[in-house]
Amino acid sequence: MSNVPSDWEVVIGLEVHVQLHTRAKVFASSPWGFGKEPNEQVDPVVLGLPGTLPVVNREAVEKSILFGLVVGAEIPERCAWDRKNYFYPDNPKNYQLTQKDFPVVVGGQVEIELPGASRNVMGEHKFIRIHHAHLEEDVGKLSHAGSGSLVDYNRAGVPLLEIVTEPDLRSSAEAEAFLRSLVAMLTQAGVADCDMEKGQLRCDCNVSVRRRGAEKLGTRTETKNLNSISSVRDTVIYETARQIRELEAGRSITQETRGWNAELARGYVLRDKEDAHDYRYFPDPDIPTLKISRETVARLAKQVPENLYDRQRRYVEKLGLPYTAASVLVNDRALAEWFEAAVAAHPTNPSGIANLVANDLLRDLAASAGAAGAFDEAAPAPVSLASCPIKPAQLAGLVKLTDDGVISKQQAKEVFTEMFKTGQDAAAIVDAKGLRQNSDTGELEKIVKEVIADPAVAKSIAEYRAGNEKAINALKGPIMKRTQGKANPVLIDQLLRKFLA
Amino acid sequence: MADALHTLSAAELGRRLAAGTLTSRALCEALIARYQAVNDKVGAFTHLDQADVLAQADASDARRQAGQGRGPLEGIPVAIKDNIAVKGQPLTCSSKMLAPLVSPYDSHVAERLRAAGAILYGRLNMDEFAMGSSTENSALRKTFNPWDLARIPGGSSGGSAAALAAGLVPLSLGSDTGGSIRQPASHCGVVGLKPTYGLISRFGLVAFASSLDQIGPMARSIEDCELLLHALASADARDMTCFGPSDRALTAAGDAKKFRIGIPKGFLGKGVAPEVAAAVNAAVEFYRAQGCAISEVELPSADLAVPTYYVVATAEASSNLGRYDGVRYGHRSAAAGTPVEMMTASRSEGFGPEVKRRILLGTFVLSAGYADAYYVRALRARAKIRAEYLAALAGVDVLLTPTVPTPAFKVGEKASDPLQLYLEDIFTIPANLAGLPAISVPCGKSGHLPVGFHLVGAPLSEAKLLAAGRLFEAAHGYAHQQAAL
Secondary structure (H helix, E strand, C coil): CCCCCCCCEEEEEEEEEEEEECCCCCCCCECCCCCCCCCCCCCCCCCCCCCCCCCCCCHHHHHHHHHCCCCCCCCCCCCCCCCECCCCCCCCCCCCEEECCCCCCECEEEEECCCCCCCCCCCCCEEEEEEEEEEEECCCCCEEEEEEEECCCCCCCCCEEEEEEEECCCCCCCHHHHHHHHHHHHHHCCCEEHHHHCCCCEEEEEEEEEEEECCCCCCCCCEEECHHHHHHHHHHHHEEEEEECCHHCCCCCCCCEEEEEEECEEEEEEHHHHHHHCCCCEEEECCEEECCCCCHHHHCCCCCCCCCHHHHHHHHCCCCCCHHHHHHHCCCCHHHHHHHHHHHCCCCCHHHHHHHHHHHHHHHHHHHHCCCCCCCCCCCCCCCCCCCCCCHHHHHHHHHHHCCCCCCHHHHHHHHHHHHHCCCCHHHHHHHCCCCCCCCHHHHHHHHHHHHHHHHHHHHHHHCCCHHHHHHHHHHHHHHHCCCCCEEEHHHHHHHHHCCC | CCHHHCCCCCCHHHHHHHCCCCCCCHHHHHHHHHHHHHHHCCCCCEECHHHHHHHHHHHHHHHHHCCCCCCCCCEEEEECCCCCCCCCCCCCCCCCCCCCCCCCCCCCHHHHHCCCCCEEEEEEEEHHHHHHCCCCCCCCCCCCEEECCCEECCCCCCHHHHHHHHHCCCCCEEECCCCCCCCHHHHCEEEECCCCCCCCCCECCCCCCCCCCCCHHHHHHHHHHHHHHHHCCCCCCCCCCCCCHHHHHHHHCCCCHHHHHEEEEHHHHHCCCCHHHHHHHHHHHHHHCCECCCCEECCCCCHHHHHHHHHHHHHHHHHHHHCCCCCCCCCCCCCCCCHHHHHHHHHHHCCCCHHHHHHHHHHHHHHHCHHHHHHHHHHHHHHHHHHHHHHHHHHHHHHECCCCCCCECCCCCCCCCCCHHHHHHHHHHHHHHHHEEEEEEEEEEECCCEEEEEEEEEECCCCHHHHHHHHHHCCCCCCCCCCCC
């Protein structure tokens, strides 16, 4: 955490560029994806060959609208594209199609959750306003090799939604929390995959500082092209400290565009205001203004999943889950839905199910899956439930066996491990392994009496009777041994206390 | 008979091909012979792949033999302006910048012509990137007016018009951003139609000014022009500004003798040469005699058209031509340096002076601090012009003016005076700004030089323009005219 002096306030706004989850590029029919040979995913339109024209990909517009609906934004009745003109070899037309005046999404807000005092305690919630989001095309990649330069246009024309926040963020922790929340919302709605290793999410970070209580915003700097949550956090910390240091030394802040060197953990100046480009924006004459019908909006509204934190509140308040389990489950929509399917099959003990899902199931799935997440290094690896050997109803069956006293909680762990290995039902494993608890009171009474009569435990009995509660446990081992561990531990405890009373 | 094939209309050639008295191969061989005889004099073509043409002709003849003919254009050669993509053929825009380029794809109109069985016949010279009114801005070669080889053919579709007037081909495609089909048609004595914006797909047309550009048919008769128009107009999902074929635009439009013709007030004051005025007035009198109602119409903002055009068109061009940088295709400077230095050098070497002038002008009018004063104001003027034209066309069927104020000038005569040259388009530009269909129809001569009149109609009134043109053409001897070479 940064240590911002208490008389200073930091003001942060983010521009988040997200590659949308679509089959085709945003203005061409060429498909796109990761891991292809350079310039494999191009066509005459992507390359900007003379005479080619852009055609708006409906899927990209709909994903953008879906994002807007997820954050409760306004979806204007029409949107339009403008040309942003600048020369660079990674830009096939030397203009980028973007939305300057009529973006597809206006307004909205993202709920964030700040870290609590400990992992088990929920932190403060805030709402961060979205100014707008506009749909544009990504550019290619230029690299330098030897004496020459190489350019790969596979990324050119990939649909990019630029989400611009209001300057509502007040700390690096808030910026981090915002990005976590945003990524969860984007992925849960199927708008984007947000895989940072593949460059699917990049962030520009605007930072300014002002004396606490001041009305006027300080001069801001923009640090471009941050490609992980940690580099956004580090940039905010670095830039805040730098600006405060400058101002306290009596110098002023220059409005400038900066870069971030993650290896050195320091920022650097890219260009100042005087060098700012004149992009000569004008409305793209090839793409007529696009009307967004209210029918389309209504259809897409049905695809909006339950909000992350609404779901969390429901789990805690309605299902009685501990915060820790709830917060783990809601971060992964598929996992949450899996959990809810299990609860539907056994509605009386959601917490029991949640604990198994959030602990045992996640652990085993992660062990069988790949590496950790990319944009957010702190996040657990996304798990694939598609290949999960246990079905929700089967897990519900396991919890029900425990709740009904058929097996102990200890045995449940063992059964779970076997279920994950074989995909068998809990009951079948319990029967095959003979794990069913012995709750036959008559039989257990006989065994308890025999054990109490054994002189080997006389000392423990004496201690128990003398007031040492724990001494009773010494008698449970021999009982378990005689029943091959199947004795119902609750029943044994009751019987021992009865006979020793 | 073979020696006369180059004088025949596409419609007549189609009839002979259908009757089996002519093969596409014989026709193409005759036209190639004509090409060899006169193209060096006229300079209409920049490229003709004779072997490819004959292969296409043989394929057409084979289709027809097999009973799989594709319609009235089956086996008929159509020559194409060098800014319209045809797969496997050069796509140079008569620019050094694109001289090395062979198109890897077909434009929509090329696909349409193939689907109609036409022969995609050679590449036609033009002003570089369609910027000009004389074809003198071609970086590849000069084109001369077949009626007077010391004069320009007009432009930018100068090759398209000259090829028709020289009997090099029966049909050609041009493109029109401010008059680039109609002005050379007038100067060469042929018919040229600029369709309603959006009727014909621009996919594969190298963009000059996207909101103004349209591909259009050029021919030696109204009938042929209509034939070609019908082949070109069709829906195309690759051009979002193309709305596809329209029955209204393409089918019979009532009795041309009853058309109401509007004459814009004061057009004769706009530097119109006396012989041109006389020919156009004679056309007006012809229509009056046929029973058409002639009236004068007010177009108060017409004088804004040329300056508006040169702001809008150059602004779009400055952006459209940004992609020619030597990185992916086209001319690349041999000068070493950083990628951006290479791009700069390639552009400096690849573009000619008129193209550079317009890119600079367009860059200026879009620049921060100037865009409001120029580009944004020009958009307002454009909207006003369109509104006035639509209002005028609510009261009349067509507006009639000369196509060009003066006949074709001598090569080099206006080369040093771009502003004077820009006035060549004073009558044609409004139709582009307003997205309206317009046609140039031959209506006489000024001395030995052809003169045309210009009709503008409401959106999708192509059939009306053609009907009006046909009425005039039928009563006069200007159809099928060719220069003696």
